[in-house]
Amino acid sequence: MLLVDDQPPFLRAMSSVVEETAGFEVVGEASSGEESILAAAVLLPDLVLMDVNLPGVDGMEATRRIRRAQSPPVVLLLSTHDEGAGAPFVAECGAAAYVTKSALGPDRLVEVWTSASA
Numbered sequence: 074m075l076l077v078d079d080q081p082p083f084l085r086a087m088s089s090v091v092e093e094t095a096g097f098e099v100v101g102e103a104s105s106g107e108e109s110i111l112a113a114a115v116l117l118p119d120l121v122l123m124d125v126n127l128p129g130v131d132g133m134e135a136t137r138r139i140r141r142a143q144s145p146p147v148v149l150l151l152s153t154h155d156e157g158a159g160a161p162f163v164a165e166c167g168a169a170a171y172v173t174k175s176a177l178g179p180d181r182l183v184e185v186w187t188s189a190s191a
Contacts (some may be wrong), residue, residue, distance in 0.1 A: 075113055080124075100116045118148065
């Protein structure tokens with residue numbers, strides 16, 4: 074899994090959630106949309122946890138570009154915006170789902186992965 078966030082505390086929080094979730098492993102981290110696009114092309118993760126608000130190329134545009142790959146990863150958008158605000162984000166960029174950062178936990182991660190992989 075590739076973790077993408079421009080704020081180190083959120084990267085640490087995402088990493089902790091992944092560590093607590095059986096069957097998942099962090100293969101890389103990025104702090105900008107540009108870095109995430111390059112990292113996804115090199116690391117070929119199955120899943121990307123992508124912050125919506127990033128400097129430069131934002132998370133939605135980075136997701137669009139990552140999803141154009143021949144075998145694209147599942148992308149889960151994350152933000153501090155309310156859960157209801159995520160539907161337009163998902164529809165616009167091809168992400169599998171949107172979860173607020175405060176709601177991300179092992180159960181939610183497995184739930185999103187399971188429904189995206191079905």
